[in-house]
Amino acid sequence: MKIVVCIKQVPERDARLRIDAGGASIVETDVATEINESDQYALEAGLRLAETEGMGGEVVVACLGSDRAEEAIRRALAMGASRAIHLSDPAFQGGDAAATGRALAAAIEPEKPDLVLTGLQSDDAGWAQTGVIVAARLGWPSATLIMEIEPPKDGRIKVKRELESGWFQWVTLPLPAVLTIQSGINTVRYATLKGIMGAKKKGVRKLAPADVGVDGGQIGKAGRKVEVTRLYVPEKAKGAELIEGDAAGAAATLVDKLQKEAKVL
Amino acid sequence: MAGAVWAVTEVGANGLKGVSNEVVACGQKLAATLGKPLEAIVIGAGARAAAEKAAGKDVAAVRLIDEPALDPYTPDAFTATLRQAILAEGPELVLFPHTYQVRDWVPRLAAELDAGFVSDVIEHRVEDGRAVFVRQPYQGKLNADCVFASGGPHLASLQSGAYLASDAADGQAPAAIVDQAVDLSGVEIRTQVLDTFQEVKDKVDLSRAEVIVAVGRGIGKQEKIGIVEELAKALGGQLAASRPVCDNEWLPMDRQIGSSGQTVAPRLYVAVGISGAIQHLVGMKNSGTIVAINKDANAPIFAISDYGIVGDLFEIVPALTEKVKEAKGAA
Numbered sequence A: 001m002k003i004v005v006c007i008k009q010v011p012e013r014d015a016r017l018r019i020d021a022g023g024a025s026i027v028e029t030d031v032a033t034e035i036n037e038s039d040q041y042a043l044e045a046g047l048r049l050a051e052t053e054g055m056g057g058e059v060v061v062a063c064l065g066s067d068r069a070e071e072a073i074r075r076a077l078a079m080g081a082s083r084a085i086h087l088s089d090p091a092f093q094g095g096d097a098a099a100t101g102r103a104l105a106a107a108i109e110p111e112k113p114d115l116v117l118t119g120l121q122s123d124d125a126g127w128a129q130t131g132v133i134v135a136a137r138l139g140w141p142s143a144t145l146i147m148e149i150e151p152p153k154d155g156r157i158k159v160k161r162e163l164e165s166g167w168f169q170w171v172t173l174p175l176p177a178v179l180t181i182q183s184g185i186n187t188v189r190y191a192t193l194k195g196i197m198g199a200k201k202k203g204v205r206k207l208a209p210a211d212v213g214v215d216g217g218q219i220g221k222a223g224r225k226v227e228v229t230r231l232y233v234p235e236k237a238k239g240a241e242l243i244e245g246d247a248a249g250a251a252a253t254l255v256d257k258l259q260k261e262a263k264v265l
Numbered sequence B: 001m002a003g004a005v006w007a008v009t010e011v012g013a014n015g016l017k018g019v020s021n022e023v024v025a026c027g028q029k030l031a032a033t034l035g036k037p038l039e040a041i042v043i044g045a046g047a048r049a050a051a052e053k054a055a056g057k058d059v060a061a062v063r064l065i066d067e068p069a070l071d072p073y074t075p076d077a078f079t080a081t082l083r084q085a086i087l088a089e090g091p092e093l094v095l096f097p098h099t100y101q102v103r104d105w106v107p108r109l110a111a112e113l114d115a116g117f118v119s120d121v122i123e124h125r126v127e128d129g130r131a132v133f134v135r136q137p138y139q140g141k142l143n144a145d146c147v148f149a150s151g152g153p154h155l156a157s158l159q160s161g162a163y164l165a166s167d168a169a170d171g172q173a174p175a176a177i178v179d180q181a182v183d184l185s186g187v188e189i190r191t192q193v194l195d196t197f198q199e200v201k202d203k204v205d206l207s208r209a210e211v212i213v214a215v216g217r218g219i220g221k222q223e224k225i226g227i228v229e230e231l232a233k234a235l236g237g238q239l240a241a242s243r244p245v246c247d248n249e250w251l252p253m254d255r256q257i258g259s260s261g262q263t264v265a266p267r268l269y270v271a272v273g274i275s276g277a278i279q280h281l282v283g284m285k286n287s288g289t290i291v292a293i294n295k296d297a298n299a300p301i302f303a304i305s306d307y308g309i310v311g312d313l314f315e316i317v318p319a320l321t322e323k324v325k326e327a328k329g330a331a
Helices: A037-051 A067-079 A097-111 A130-138 A193-199 A247-260 B019-034 B048-054 B075-089 B100-113 B222-235 B243-247 B300-304 B313-330
Strands: A002-007 A009-011 A033-035 A058-064 A083-087 A115-119 A142-149 A156-162 A167-174 A177-181 A204-207 A226-232 B005-008 B038-043 B061-065 B093-097 B116-127 B130-135 B143-148 B154-158 B176-179 B192-198 B211-215 B238-241 B268-272 B289-294 B307-310
Touching: A002 A037, A002 A067, A002 A097, A002 A130, A009 A067, A033 A037, A033 A067, A037 A058, A037 A067, A037 A115, A037 A142, A037 A177, A058 A067, A058 A097, A067 A083, A067 A193, A067 A204, A083 A097, A097 A130, A097 B100, A097 B116, A115 A130, A130 A142, A130 A177, A130 B100, A142 A167, A142 B100, A156 A177, A226 B116, A247 B289, A247 B307, A247 B313, B005 B019, B019 B038, B019 B093, B019 B116, B019 B154, B038 B048, B038 B075, B048 B061, B048 B176, B061 B075, B075 B100, B093 B100, B100 B116, B100 B154, B116 B143, B130 B154, B211 B222, B222 B238, B222 B268, B222 B313, B238 B243, B289 B300, B289 B313, B300 B307
Parallel strands: A002 A058, A002 A115, A058 A083, A083 A204, A115 A177, A142 A177, B005 B038, B005 B093, B038 B061, B061 B176, B093 B154, B116 B154, B211 B238, B211 B268, B268 B289, B289 B307
Antiparallel strands: A009 A033, A142 A156, A156 A167, A167 B192, A226 B143, B116 B130, B130 B143
8 A cells, every 4th residue: 555645844833933035934944843743643644554464555755845845854754654755846835735735746646646644734834725635636535634544445444534622523435535634643653763774765756847747837936826925923912911020929910910900819 | 696705604413603604794894895795605405594594694695505415514515516606606705614624625626616715814904905814824923914816716714713703794684595506416425424423422511611721732741730730729720721732642632622622711711831823722712811821922822811921830830829729718
């Protein structure tokens, strides 16, 4: 069984973000990065499925991002993926979910996987669209917010979807299919030293638009249907009254305010 | 109607979902500013009662798509349904609630229509006759102004709670309900739904709690949760958590606040080590008084809090527990 896992490199959760001179994107060159959280869970889910006995599985990583994203790719390879395709050409970058989904689908198609996994949304752009758009472009079914996956049987895969307010749903889909994975589906493994060493020798194929057969006008900035015109720090409409002092002092002030101002104690 | 604004509602087991009126409220504002008619869209097998409810709002018409193939929900049937309706009627702007269900099928609809889709919108304005939608990327740390870079139809989904359902104005008379014809006979429905169920049967109902103390990722490890539990006890409140804490199984899922957990509005909500991802905020932002304790002064939780203490929660929480006990003892 061949599984493609789409991963994205994103700024670390606590990273300080700076807006660039153009005012519509962040400065990416010096920001600390990691693999997008739900993509890590997707990768783990893919590896577990591939390692299931009798599955004969292989996990291939797909990543759209700058040359720097190779750090994320190497980490995924260290965790156990066998090789990677990297849509690294600058023409792929700056797209919205429509452009990114189209490029990824075109790069994945010749791989002829049985299953594509990715996180339900990215921690940076957060569109929560790309996985489903990849499915639509491939003409495959999809299911989102997956919390459990059973090994496929008779060409169908059974998965548990998370609905809202504590509700869940079991559904089956015919393969090939795309699943977007919810955080918390499993416990993500750490890369071992052996894995890290081995990852250096694994193949990463860099791709340009011509390699995947997409028109330059349909990908990256040129292909986007939604344009971010301005990125800015939100004005804090309400904003907390910040209480200063050491722990005991601040605690005493807070209790006083909760009693006398807010009247909730 | 060609050029109309559509407010796509969502129908659940108990009829028209509350978020539907949030979409209608936004749609009314946008339609008025843009000078376009607003139509409410109701999709679902046996959804006529929901359509009648939607028709009570101030909308030009309700379009009802009531087909047996729409029950149970599947992305294939819903996508085909609305794609056909959009191609037949030509709306300019189609609004959705940013629910889990919408995330499951509307990106597919956008791809099939080759349409732009701005998801998880928190507010809008109209500049030079075109809508600008604001969303919050980077976990709510930044705002992004978004415009459509291609021709219509344009799709947008609205974050839960961003618009008030109570702002959806009633009409003077019920709006006409139009049966929108679609042909699903050629549509292959590939998803098979086996079972829909609630995971936790005897779950803790946090929605009735007067005081909630919620703990987040900042607690670091399960063994430390005790200090937060002590504070909850001292305040006479319930202990709750953000998603990462439940994902790590440090607390059970039925203690989770947020879009995938419970929605609460207690008199007092204390957020400990919670940065304030949107998924958490939607579950608690209507609380009476909100207190945040976090090491990062830039954490989004402070923006919606009344009081904040920036610092080490492992020092502040035990100190606060002591002061609360003293205050309660004196009262």
